[in-house]
Amino acid sequence: MAKPVTQFICSAxxxxxxxxxxxxxxxxxxxxIAEEAPLSAGPGKSLGAVKGRAMALTDLTSEExxxxxxxxxxAxxxxxxxGGLVAASACLVGGDPGIGKSTLLLQAAASFARMGLKVIYVSGEEATAQVRMRAQRLGLADxxxxxxxxxxxxxxxxxLDAERPDLAIIDSVQTMWLDTVESAPGSVSxxxxxAHELVTFAKKRGVAVMLVGHVTKDGQIAGxxxxxxxVDTVLYFEGERGHQFRILRSVKNRFGPADEIGVFEMTGAGLAEVPNPSALFLSDRDTPAPGSVVFAGIEGTRPVLVEIQALVAPSSLSQPRRAVVGWDSxxxxxxxxVLEARVGISFQGLDVYLNIAGGMRISEPAADLAVAAALLSAREDAAIPPNCVVFGELSLSGALRPVSQAENRLKEARKLGFSQAIAPEGCKTGDGAGMELKAMADLTRFVGDIFGAA
Known part of the structure; x- marks a missing residue:
């Protein structure tokens, strides 16, 4: 009998x-890197001569x-x-420790139960008394x-097979132990x-399963x-400990759009929904100062306005600092x-600090122009008008590229009281939502019109 070959697999x-x-x-x-026994029995194994059943094939025109x-x-x-929970689906929820994953799923479990679903909450990290105390504190005991x-x-x-619930919540998958696998709980194996057993059970029994996953120091789900x-859906629960905002972001969804976000506010009574996140992100905005720019962004299908803050200061170091929070460094x-090569504005010898206010994280390239405006505003000590929003993608040639859903961005800005917008030429803005629109072709014109002889 061939000896099983041991593999070493990187968990990252x-x-x-x-x-x-x-x-x-x-x-x-x-x-x-951790040691793991292979899933197959050994090399040279095959399915043999036994045939399986024939699959039912359909074409692309079939309707289901x-x-x-x-x-x-x-909401x-x-x-x-x-749009809601799909039966027999598997959802994985990740987030930093203490960010509120268990609170979110306990509130979701109570909400689904009140809508008539049979819900079972299984905790591998806390005793039932602890979960019950949290439910009483959040007003969910009923x-x-x-x-x-x-x-x-x-x-x-x-x-679960005996109870047949509509929804099962497992908190967390890293604490689960399977007696057929010879390794410690939390290991890769x-x-x-x-996860394989739980997803298979969900599909066979028609039970929706939500799994909580721990994250690594880089913010990725561990394992x-x-x-x-x-799984069918992967959600990340994000937020900064110093802020009350929490963002539930979909990075994978087989039943809906990815990159959709839901915004919550952490309160003493648990997580409260934020139907208008733009107003909340801008609620604490002080009197406009140099380095402060409002960016009209799109998260999933939702327009969101956030404040981009920049600070430029002389540096005493041989290599100036470049610190970024909430954006790609x-x-x-x-x-x-691009500012130095195409416009002639150098940041050499200057420390640059960039922050997305409210603990929000932005990944879309449409924020390029707003970031450039914030950097120039901080460097030239000239404030952008308080009733103005900025968006646009910046190319390496210094040209400004049009972005998608410009009309929705302008409508959201108009709803919050903004009357001016700076955007690239060629954006499909419709009627402009009744706002004064300044269309820019390249970065040189933007610097000349907004900051003069910068």
Whole structure:
């Protein structure tokens, strides 16, 4: 009998190594390689001569009824899920420790239960008494949610198979233990096997499953990336500890749009929905000062206005600081290079600090022009008009590229009292939402019109 071949798998990127080493050659992470037995019995194995059943094939013109959805009663959660909870779906929720994942899912469980669903909440990290105390503090004690504290996955699946709930919440998948896998809970093997068993159970029994996943120091869900491919929906719960805002972001959704966000506010009574996040992000905005620019962005299908803050100060270091919060540091370096190469404005010898107010994170390139405006405003000590919003993508040639959904951005800005907008030429703005629109072709014209002889 052939001896099973042992593999060494990196928990950060999933690459396979022949032997253990302290550093992964593929992703460069340290202390992420762990020993794991292969899933197959050994080399040379095949399916043999036994045939399987024939598959039923359909064509692209076939029509199927879309999966039914169950509303949670929380509009922000339904938005991120694509309209509601789909039966027999598997959802993975990740987030930093203490950000409010358990609070969010407990409120979601109570809300689904009040809408008539049978919900079971299984905690592998807390006792049922702790979950019950949190429910009483949040005013959810009257919801008909069944609780259990267990880590043995065999016992959990047996209970779920007997109860047949509509929704099962597992908090968290890293604490689950499968007795057929010879490794400790939280290891790559255990996480992968537990996720596979739970997703398979959801599909076979028609039970929607929500899994909580721990995250690494880089903010990615811990464990092999294959777990994210197993599930139907991957949600990240984001936010800064110093801010009361919490953002539930969809990065994968087989039943709805990805990159959709739901905004919540952390209060003493739990997470409260924020139907108008733009007003909340700008509510604490002080008197407009140099370096402050309002960006009209799009998150998923929702227009969101946020404040971009920049600070430029003389540096005493040989290499000035470049500190960024809520945006890509590489894109900041690109914009600084374009400003110097195309407009002749240098930031050499200057420390540059960039912050997205409210703990928001922005990834779309439409924020390039707003960031450039904030940097120039801080450097020249000239404030942008308080009733003006800015958006546009910046190319390496210094030209401004049109962005999508410009009309929706302008409508949202108009709704919040803004009357001016600076945008690239060629944007489909419709009637401009009744705003005074300044269309710019390139960065040189923008600098000349807004900041004069900068």
């Amino acid at each position: 990127c999933g690459s396979i190594h022949k032997k253990w080493s302290g550093r992964c050659d593929n992703c460069g992470e340290w202390n992420t 009824t879309p999966p039914p959805r169950q509303s949670s009663g929380l 922000e959660l339904d938005r991120v899920l694509g 919801a008909s949610v069944k609780l259990a504290a267990e880590t043995n996955l065999r016992d959990i699946l047996t209970t 255990q996480v992968r096997a537990a 092999p990336r294959v777990v994210e491919h197993m 590489g894109r900041l370096s690109m914009i600084l290079a």
